[in-house]
Amino acid sequence: MTDPSPVGGSVPSWPLTDPEVRAAVDRMLHDGSWGRYHGPHGDALRTALADYHQVEHVHLCCSGTSALELCLKAVGVRPGDEVILAAYDYKAGFATVLALGAVPVLVDTLPAYPALDPERIAPAVTERTRAVIVSHLHGCLAPMDETVSAARAHGLAVVEDACQVPGARQNGRPAGTMGDVGALSFGGSKLLTAGRGGAVVTDSARCAQRIRLSVQRGNDAYPLSEMQAAVLLPQLQCLDERNSRRQAAVERLTRAVSSDAPLRMIRSRGPNDAPTWYKVAWLLDDGESRESWVAHLKAAGIAMDTGFPALHRIHARSRFRASGDLSESDRLHERLLTLHHPVLLADEEELLRVAQCISAGPT
């Protein structure tokens, strides 16, 4: 189950080949369910995700990106509408807003923190604004209470992108369930994976109905297959256990990385945040060369890379509207590093090696 990393201890390869996943594949080969349009696995996964998230409705689909599209359609985003999102975010939300003929309105993040600043919502609102997309990135949960109340004050819907944080909780509520609709991803690198896949979770019957109508074209236009559902079920069952192991590794790294190192881990801010870890974010001090850091860590066989490019830095001005200054997003664009999650399931020796390489830095 583990592959040797290029240097030092061992990091599990991703995805893990769990005996339970293997058994599920074996069973579906024997009972023929792998080749059906509809069957027991999709139904069981829907029920399990609804129970896990304590929501009424789960819609399975073919990717996290399609889940975001269905979320936007569910809350009634139409061509010409405006959708507010953070300038530092994954490009799926931005591109999906454009794909629907709507206009992305970029606002800044909180200071040195990769989540939309709720105070930036009000100044960005026009009579065309319909929704806000808020993403939980790199183990940093967005402040949902503030975000939802700022959106509600202007009659806006909230689409919660929980693709990176399955199983995370804020004030006891599962990520994905705090807005009107939430998107999950089962992409190949994600914490729950079927190579591809996604889901929308919601308590709104109206949103669920809009999603059903938008995908039904004789058959489901954005389906998740029985095969994918079958391998996801056993992973959902051990998600909490794996998330706590990743959490323990993050605590270990926090303690082991020298406080003199010219970077710091960005940790979720809310007093009642229980994040989960797809990536771990680090902010480099000014003056450090991010290229040298990435080269140093790559040479040591550590899966640490630059974060996302900020959306206003890679897209033409004609494709979006910017509201207010975006200097915090610029800083994340320039100074963020992210550590990929498989290392968080590595042994103690490997974690300490990673901490030492980070503490040493490129010299």
Ligand SMILES: *Cc1c(COP(=O)(O)O)cnc(C)c1O
């Ligand atoms: C991965 C990801 C998505 C898209 O998921 P896919 O399944 O790859 O389409 C959307 N948002 C965020 C924040 C992601 O990390």
